[in-house]
Each structure stands twice: as structure tokens, then as C-alpha cells.
Amino acid sequence: MSSLVLEQPSNAETSYVLLYNVSWEKLEQLDVALTGTSARLTYLDGLLEIMSPLSDDHEDNKKTLAMLLEVYMRMKNIRFYGRGSATIGNKEDNTRREPDESYNLGTKKPIPDLILEITVTSGGINKLKIYQRLGVPEVWFWEDGLLSLYCLQGDSYIKATKSNLLPDLNLDLLAKYARMTDQYDAVNEYIQIITKE
Template identity: 60%
Template sequence: MVVAISKAGVITGGAFLSNVTWETLEKLDADLVGTGARLTYLDGYLEIMAPLSEAHEEPKSTLGQLLEIYMRMRNIRFYGRGSTTIGIKELGARKEPDESYCLGTRKSVPDLATEVTVTSGGIDTLEIYRRVGVQEVWFWEDGVISVYCLRPTGYELVSKSELLADLDLRSIEFYSRMADQYDAVNAFMRSL
């Protein structure tokens, strides 16, 4: 697809580009400020995503609220980093997680990143997170959470979170699928 920007500065499409230098990435990033575009970069490949839809943003927000309520109610110290861009030129990788958290203390690299998948892209997201050193990555797709934990050889798909070992993922999935976000968060809070 081709990226098109309207006179109002709104992106109307997405793109997957190859042979993109880090300098070009930085220029595009500056040019697209305020458009809502999200840039993902790995080894010369660049994916530009148009502003995120309600189908993406609502479950992202719900999942984030559920996680934060769980951590607060269990007295787990955390620092939300949101979608702060992670990655540097020397790694050849850059990504904006949907949400990210440092557990225990603030760190330059989050311990946990979450991704809500509505459409699949062409860049290996886990490879970006591996290079950066994110310990755990969660993918939420159609109300199902897949957890990947970083190992010396790469990420391993696991059945439960290692950072939040007592968290019942099936419960988070259930509440994340509820139609009403407010009711879902309150019901989850009562269940704890």
C-alpha cells in the first residue's frame, strides 16, 4: 500500500518499505508527527501503520486497565511506559509497543510489552523486542493472549506469565472480551 496524507495531515493508508536507512526513518518520523502514524523498523524494513482503529484501541485500553488493576491490587510496583518508542540505530530495530511496563523500578527497557493484533504486519516484532531485551511480550488477538518469554536463544511461547506468575490469563482474556469496558474492569476488580 501507499501512504497518503490528506491536506489535513491525516494518513489514509499504510506501507511496507524496504532498503530504508535509519536517517530516512528519522526524517519520516519527524514528517509524520501529529498524523497518528506508527513506525516499525527492522534491518532496513519499515512498516508505516495508519492511525489505529477502535477495533485496536478499545481492547488495548481494556487489557492495559486490567493489567494495572491486577498489579495495584497485588501491590506489584509498576511504571507504565505506554507506547514509548524503544530501539536504537545500533540495534537496527525500533518499535512502539501498544503498552509497556517496568516492574519494580523504572528502567530504560520495559520488562513487559503488550501488542493487540488486529491485522498482521510484515516485520518480526519479536525480533525487535529480542534485540532491545524486553523480558516478556504478550500478544492479544481476538481475545486470546499468547505470552512469549525471552530466553538466551530467543522467545519461547509459554502457558503463563513468568513476570506475573499468579495472574490467571484466562480470566484476563474473559474480561477483555466483555462488550462493556467499564463493566469488564469493575467485574475483574471484584473477582480479585
């Protein structure tokens, strides 16, 4: 059976197409064909999501949250390695995803310890299923100014109120500064607060 469009929702800033019955080989062909575009591919068990473009709001929120988190880890002398949106997953796992931001804590590893996802459009592939299969310890979602954390316990994610990886991090404070409209001021003010802790 050929690939069929299941959904094609869109809003003024972001749109995606969801296809099913896509082989890994077809995914690889599409990846090559879409090189140089702003398209992002997410794949799980034959289901392919092609998303483009990423909105300014998405990119601003992602960068602000990442900068705040990185400031916290640097100031608390937590060794980390930013991985950005490096593609994870493979044919054997039947998954592929480019997280919005990702980090290894302590040492470099093939799979991130912490992933940040900025949600602008709902629907599409369940990203947590991909991360669960790959064994990512924590996934943080930022949506409409709210931060939701999921910690891997055993084989499933549990919604959490604090980070297992960064247990001393005040998430409410982090979210407060992530909501500020001016990124520069947000980071500088957050540094002042962290310095006093």
C-alpha cells in the same frame, strides 16, 4: 537503490505500507515529516513499516487489557511503571518500535519488562525480532480475543502458558474480562474477583 513498497495491504480500519532499504537517516526524516499524523513507524534492519490509522477496536482492546492488568498489579501490590507506547530501539540496534502498551516492574528501566501488542492486521515486520534484540523479557499479543505470551529464555522467545513476571496471574480470567464488550463493567467485575482471591 531507492525505497520500494513491498506490501500495501489494507482493510476497512487499518492499513500499512512496508518499505525496504530504508537508512536510519531516512527513518529519522520520515519521523519528522509524519509528526502530528496518526502514523506509527516500526523499523528493523532497513525494513520500515508505516501503519495508520489505529482502529477503534485496536484502541478499545488495548485500553481494556491495560486497565485490567494494572488493576491486578495494584491489587497485588506489584510495583509497576506504565510506559505506554514510548519509542524503543536505536540506530545501534537497528530497531525502532512503539509498543501498544509497556511496563517496567519493580523499578524504571530503559527497556520495558512487559509489552502488550494488540494485533488487528497480520503481516508486516515481526515485532518479536525487535523485542528479542532489545532484550524485552515478556511480550503479550492480543488477537481475536486470545492472549498469547512469549517469554524470553536465553536469546529466543518461548510461547508460554503463564507469565514469568506475574506467575500468579490467571491469564484465562484476564482474557475473559478483556473480551467483555463493556469496559467499565469488565474492570469492575474483575476487581470483585481479584478482591476475593
